[in-house]
């Protein structure tokens with residue numbers, strides 16, 4: 001297994017070691033080992049049902065790990081309540097986006113800016129990368145298109161400063177033009193130094209933004225390495241990701 | 250397609266269209282009743298009675314719908330707060346006997362207000378205790394919620410018997426709120442006018458809080474997707490407790506008002522209004538305060554029109570109304586789009 005973060009010997013910002021998660025009677029995560037290096041974008045890949053979303057939900061405390069340890073910035077995260085996890089600096093864009101449809105775009109953002117008035121520089125940057133948010137600022141978020149909702153979900157996750165951003169499949173079902181807008185927004189976030197863990201089925205986007213990659217299967221991490229190495233190795237892609245990736249290419 | 254057209258279409262599909270059909274339904278019911286009743290003055294009297302009843306039921310139901318919407322909690326004990334509020338409020342008003350019998354409207358209102366406020370404070374505090382002791386242990390389990398909150402209701406009824414005795418207590422309305430204003434043939438009961446005014450005020454205040462304050466926005470967001478509210482850093486249980494307390498206090502206020510309306514209170518009164526309260530919550534769409542308001546108006550009006558036209562059918566008509574609305578809109582008039 002190659003070591004994706006050899007250039008930096010700093011401890012990872014987030015680390016999961018031997019994490020198991022049960023949902024009801026089902027044993028979903030079966031010993032996940034994953035390190036998220038600071039200042040990088042870690043791609044989490046894997047077939048449908050591999051456990052990617054469950055991993056993110058376990059990090060957020062929305063599912064409880066039944067075994068193993070999660071550490072964030074050196075502190076244990078096991079058993080910490082979701083709101084406290086958010087307040088320690090992890091923000092989350094869930095797979096279903098979690099938009100409050102009855103609230104306006106502005107109200108969605110207002111709630112996300114937990115510690116007070118929205119930072120105007122951040123907001124200006126968001127309006128620049130996602131102009132639709134400005135246009136529909138006072139409209140109910142439920143009336144936005146799927147792509148606009150995704151932009152709002154990401155904007156909501158970055159309006160409050162955070163140390164780690166979890167983004168679950170942001171391009172799901174979106175048109176190419178919107179995918180490229182999201183890609184450029186994420187590249188800009190990276191250039192600001194953000195640490196990101198992202199799930200993505202769109203391999204083109206994954207290779208464009210990913211630094212390191214972890215591949216999951218059946219509730220375990222089966223490969224870790226540099227995104228560039230995986231992108232260059234068709235045979236490895238085929239073996240790890242199978243047909244599911246081809247369908248999305 | 251232009252963005253704004255999309256917005257308008259989405260709005261029509263969502264809240265605004267549903268809201269409009271709710272209002273149309275109320276208008277249709279009123280017109281139908283006018284045709285059925287035949288006499289305009291009688292119709293006006295009945296309409297006021299219906300609106301007054303609707304407002305009181307709204308006050309009692311609004312907290313319940315949010316409690317369900319936020320944390321999926323079925324609270325069958327809500328009726329206990331109604332009865333408790335009524336007994337506390339009535340005791341306060343009885344203690345202020347001379348104020349109730351005064352010929353001054355202001356003094357009368359002060360007595361009612363004192364009863365209402367103390368009733369609300371006591372039921373609000375009691376709601377807090379009830380939530381922590383009875384409801385919290387059964388988060389996430391509907392069957393247990395139904396059983397234990399029903400148990401809580403019975404215990405509270407028994408406690409009322411212990412404190413206030415087993416008999417129904419008559420409670421005359423204050424002097425200046427007795428009787429009716431008459432304009433020609435139109436008879437408007439004074440107390441019903443007051444009930445409508447209080448109901449509208451509560452609705453306006455609640456709407457203001459839910460749309461203009463951060464805690465109100467969090468409540469609405471939480472009804473839609475409580476996990477996301479937590480993921481943004483806000484503990485949903487704290488919001489829930491706040492809503493539970495407010496809802497209990499409103500049930501207490503509703504109890505005081507209902508007691509004065511019926512001019513008699515019994516420990517069992519909460520339980521008997523709960524049938525209507527549940528119908529209203531279901532018609533309105535679980536979790537929707539605005540739907541609850543529309544539903545309460547519909548049920549209040551329906552009850553009073555039918556009670557006049559076919560007295561034996563009053564409660565049955567509400568149930569029929571609920572069935573008809575659910576066949577048309579299975580999630581109620583203004584369902585909350587669940588984000589999860």
Ligand SMILES: Nc1ncnc2c1ncn2[C@@H]1O[C@H](COP(=O)(O)OP(=O)(O)OP(=O)(O)O)[C@@H](O)[C@H]1O
Nearest residue numbers: 023024026028046047048049050051052053054055
């Ligand atoms: N609430 C749940 N109850 C029961 N099983 C669940 C639940 N949520 C997820 N699972 C199961 O857990 C496994 C992993 O699901 P998860 O959503 O984490 O996969 P994923 O890798 O995100 O897949 P996808 O690419 O389809 O989003 C799947 O087999 C799924 O059926």
Ligand SMILES: [Mg+2]
Nearest residue numbers: 052053054095
């Ligand atoms: Mg997933």
